[in-house]
Amino acid sequence: MAAIAFGVAGKVLEQLGSHTFQEISSAWGVRSDLKKLEHTVSAIKAVLCDAEERQASDQSLRTWLGELKDVLNDAENVLDEFQYRVLQKEAMKRYGSTKKKVCYFFSSSNPLVFHIEMAHKIKNVRERVDAISGNKDKFNLAQGHEPSNIKIHKRDMTHSFVDPSNVIGRDDDRKEIIRLLMNPNDRRNVNVIPIVGLGGLGKTALAKLVYNDKLVVSHFQLRMWVCASEDFNVTSLIKEILKSALVKIDENFNVDELQFRLRELLKDNKFLLVLDDVWNEDRNKWMELEDLLLGGCNGSKIMVTTRNSSVATIMGTVPTYHLDGLSYEDCMSLFKKLAFKEGVEKQYPKLLEIGNDIVKKCKGVPLAVRTLASLLYSKVDEREWTSVRDNEIWRLKQNEGDILPVLRLSYNQLPFHLKQCFAYCSLFPKDYVFKSSLLVQFWMAHGLLQSLDNEKQQLEDIGELYIRELMSRSLLQDVYKDAMCDYNFKMHDLVHDLAISIAKGECSVVTKMSTLATEVCHLSILESGKEVTTQLERLSKVQTIIFKTEQPMSILKSCISRFKYLRVLDLSNSSFEILPNSIGSLKHLRYLDLTRNGRIKQLPDSICKLHSLQTLRLGGCNNLERLPRGIRDIINLRFLVVTTKHTCLSEKTMGCLDSLRFLLIRDCENLKCLFEGMERRLTCLRTLVVLKCPSLTSLSLSIKHLTALETLGFEDCKELGSMEMEGEDNQDLKLSLQNLIIRGLPKLEVLPQWLQGSANTLQLLWIGECENFTTLPEWLPRLKSLHTLTIGKCPKLSSLPEGMEALTALRQLVIEGCPHLSRK
Template identity: 70%
Template sequence: MAENAYCIAGKIVELLGSLIYEELSSAWGVQSDLKKLECTMLAIKVVLLDAEEKQESDHRLNHWLGQLKDVLNDAENVLDEFQYQILQKEVLKRRRSTRKKVGYFFSGSNPLVFRFEMAHKINGIRERVDDISDLKAEFNLAARLEDRKTTMHWRDMTHSFIPSQNVIGRDDDKKKIINLLMQHDVDENVSVIPIVGIGGLGKTTIAKLVYNDEQVVRHFQLKMWVCVSEDFDVKRLITKILNSAVGNDENLSIDQLQMCLREHIRDKKFLLVLDDVSNEDHIKWIELKNLLLGGCNGSKIIVTTRNSSVATIMSIAESYNLDGLSQKDCLSLFVKLAFKEGEEEQHPNLLEIGKEIVKKCRGVPLAVNTLACLLYSKVDEHEWISIRDNEIWHLNQKESGILPALMLSYNQLPFHLKPCFAYCSIFPKDFVFNNLLLIQFWMAHGILQSPKDENLELEDVGNLYMKELLSRSFFQDVEQENILYFTFKMHDLIHDIALSIAKRECSVVTKKATLAAEVCHLSFLDNGQEVTTQLEKLSKVQTIIFQTDQSMSLLETCISRFKYLRVLDLKNSSFEVLSSSIGSLKHLRYLDLSFNHIIKQLPDSICKLHSLQTLLLENCHNLERLPKGIGDIIKLRFFMVTTKHTCLSEKAVGCLSTLRSLWIWRCVNLKCVFEGMEEGRLTYLRTLVVGDCPSLTSLTLSIKHLTSLETLIIRDCKELSLMEVAGEEDNQDLKLSLQNLMFFRLPKLEVLPQWLQGSANTLQLLWIGGCENFTALPEWLPCLKSLQTLWIDNCPKLSSLPEGMEALTELLIYGCPNLSRKCREDHSCTTDCS
């Protein structure tokens, strides 16, 4: 990931130029070295864009960039130690503790020794940077500045369900495959239909079209979809099949899984799609297939694969070979994606260039799609010609026309987006990304540019980057879960491109893997002594993701060895107590302990993670308490918690004054939140989600203090009425920023709280669902001048709307029979009385 050199250089320059560093460097006597380092870094940074473009054709330049990046990483780590000291000082200031100030601030028994060590490190970094800088003159590099403006061409999101009208040129293929599904085979009760074709042809797309076809839905009693990718592990596949069928995510033995699978498919005609299969081990396939023979005659398995030999192993029937699209269909697809409707008629020259680009794609829809999205809304002929005539088309093409098209699209990315894309390679193929968590992951590695607009947060920058990558088709299968987040995947070929860019810096750790010494990001699939031994030669690891449950000894090894960790993902682990050694990871920004169902407590040392930005404790049902000093995590921005607490007091959560997003989730014992919260707490909080807390009776929410809150979602809290919220008495003077408000399944909610009037100029969406005792909308509701969308569903006692609701852009009523009847008489709105 050579692009990181430019990214890291920018971060270092930004840090060195800050006032806080000037003050600290002066106090520590390293001001001169840091100033020289800043000047040298500025001189290097301006030529890095040119260097990164030329490195592919100049081996020496590539080596120079590698050396530079190595020292930049070391410089970032040293400056991060400065930053940690600043945070420690802030913690002590908050504690108002003068007695321990000096010793704690310098993190050692002798502050003079610490100063000397830091000065020595800074001097060493500066000398190495100077040596590397002296060499740059040999490469005749031009000074360039990046245009950081991100041009957004955002379109409506797609979903895993693909409407047939959005797919071009596959009607005949769809009909033929459906006919194969309807055929009755006398030889076996479960038959396999392989769909074979090169990557990017649309094998998965055509399988989805067939899978969701009404005729197919009626024909099969049970449908299941599993993406296989590279790891054809029978136990894992059975688990995924069951999860697709019944949502079963229990940790069962292989025998229990087999019994569950047989029981569930018994006497049912089923359709199973095994997407993206590459397994050529006949024994593994027979082992899985034998478990699928208990269904009714006529059950079918669709297999999509790039490899014809895989199809031969899995089926005695002839494969369905998917061909490339015709030139006519490719051009239709290109025009649909590259131009706004009718725009191609206004730009005939662009259309002619587009025809030539389409020819180079050789009938591969993914190639057409990628380049069309790249050129969307661009009207400069030179940009189109540069794509048509690019030298990259002369590459050896292992995947027909797809590799050059994908690399072209990547090369055209702005430099600040390239590391964001490349970092996605650390996740496995077919990984379901969550936009909120991926943005936090990017933030942890510091690859989001600081916003120039003071009204934007880093999360907003990440959201812009995400949408730009989506608009360029680097992600697919987008599903909007709610207004806060959506999920998506990467096409396996796009993932391959990310892996090729990440090169030796990202590695999957297995017992047989070979790890390069320079690896920085690890994803563990195996454990054991073989894995631990491989870690001994590594020293610069910044990311550890455990894909499977790992031993405490391996975790201890990682914590003790890798002191520069930024990301530690322990999701789905199973240990009762987190090791106290976690507190030594002072560079840590992202810690995920979600879905650890047996963890009982967090060590107090976790409060030493002053740099931590993201802490995920979702579905930690047995977590007894949060550490008393959790307020010392003074950079925390995203916090998701499940706990056995009965009250999240002001000291437990309210003291986290830097929070931007707070999710309180499935806390079955929780009775109150924010008790004793004072003015000035949570003033940066933008998102608050409270859900599945059946004992919650009080938020004791000082709403008037939450001046930055934009989204509030409360759901499945059967004892919560929301009438006790502080601020009711002076709601006329409230100045709130709320934009989205959602109440779901709150049986004690009868009317809307008065404080909502404080968002008269900001509230855009109001959604009330499943509130069985909700009786009336207030007469002041039309005074919410910014309200555009009002959704009401399953509120049977609601019988009327206030006057003056005609200005709404969207009014949706569902499951409110009395209100729906009156709405049809008085308003033009969308209703459903079923």
């Protein structure tokens, strides 16, 4: 709770210290109240470090922190109204007609009335903060230094396939599981092998090690991997099995069609299916899925990982394989590998001695060893090591299945701003695949990203720093970069449990049977019905709503009217034909997700009143006829994903969108041209990706104005024969492009000339599935920063340019599917 209060206090102080509020406070006669508010919040923030350490053992302190969080949230909401009014005024100044301005002045929210109302609200919230601040004295809280800024320790990122060298002490287990997989069984054509062990022992890592073993790969004709997790929905599992086997399916397939596809897939194959992290204890559900899996060839196997022995009893057809903890020697090898840079442990024998003691406390659990080693990586201060070894958290009574003390310890060591970011991840389900760009936008919507050392950094860069720090502490796993240079990752289910326990009372998952605390602010709604509606009616301070299942329009309207302080509204995978006009009243809204709303045809014009909106996701809205005419009024928009029936995205349809940092245009069947009339626009754009736009033929934007562009990607645009843009003749072109990804452009023959403007910055170049691509330019060796060059399925490419040895930064070169080149 203290971490959350600390975060809100930081946001309030950041707002009060902004240039906007300096001007407003004088002009609107609220300077005195704002100054007093700033002074009081600063004094409170200074003691929250001490409160964080003491709250676990002091119920009255926890109660005070809860009251503090509430009043600081109210203060933030009041200040946020000011920010909204500033954005509204700016939009009116830029684009408002005379008629519009007159209507605005005489509306119920005209400036004179607003000044009076806001002065009253500020005074009220200031008095409440003063009262709360006065109560803190009875706790004798000490002022402490604010947590230090995060420091990123560089190390190689992990990926979805386990490198055998990173799995220590499991060779005997691997051999035994492989023996079971190879063992024929005349009584059954498909056998189920359960692997059971406590959370954090490495069941998934072992399964991956076996799954990718050369013997296993050659033995089975078909291999599939599915995370079963908590929701053992048979239809969903069939879809995931088919996707894992690279079978293309339509999301609208009914159950009969899906079952037919699965039977057809398996009937002539000896297959291996891994069901990872199974929790289901309902035998009927398993039998329903099992019946569909028995059609494989003799010798087919299903490997199941689970923490629950009863799950293994239900599913297994051979004796359960019980996974034990690692030996002390193996744990110590893992710890040294992750805690010390190579060879450094010999320089610090005392640290190694303390490390011995720490490893013994981990009781053979690799996740515990890995997490603590990551926490201590590159630290050489003996006091930091002893504080981990001697921390009182080890003395807490722990029942089997409890969250490991080491994970709580790792959380306690996080800076305050990372604690809140970590806790908010609990809103997403177990085994959820996070994308870094979206998680950063989610954090940004709640104001969780803080500039470091008062530098003028982009919020997106700060968010990526946060993610990399969580990675370096082993709180995120299965990390890899996708084709568009976005990090993808998961949370270990124990780490997810930790996030849930931290966020309890602040974040909640809503089902028909759940019980919500009245102070809850962030909701993930898994079910619908009267019981859910009744629970929502008891709440008033909700800032996040994520609909994870279909909801009626009545629920949506009720949420919009009731929760005026919403920052995030996720309506993805819904089937709304229209959105209510009332959505324009959500002036605090930062994040709106309408992804895969296949029935929606148009957005209400009122959506353009969302001047605070930073993220708008319209991908997969295949029937969306047009963007709202006034979209340019959303002047704070930074992240836009769009699918539309437009034939041309021009200034007229896109607006100016001068704040845009990320633009993804996808699945636009009719789109023929991009950016017509957008001269000197999109100057802040850093990522531009165009996917599956089969009619696209031309790009009209002037490249010389895209000076901030870092990542550019085009994929499956079969009519796009040239990537040339205006401005390529400029010899002094200075661009910042770092990543260029081109895939599925069969008419493309050569790279654009303007790419020379990124000679000093381009790091990654990926060209794939371009059937007519013939030549790499002679200037390619001038790309001094290029470290990754990948060329695939370009059959007409016959040679590489002279002077490739000049690419001294090149670390990875991959060429495949280029037969003329390989022969030469």
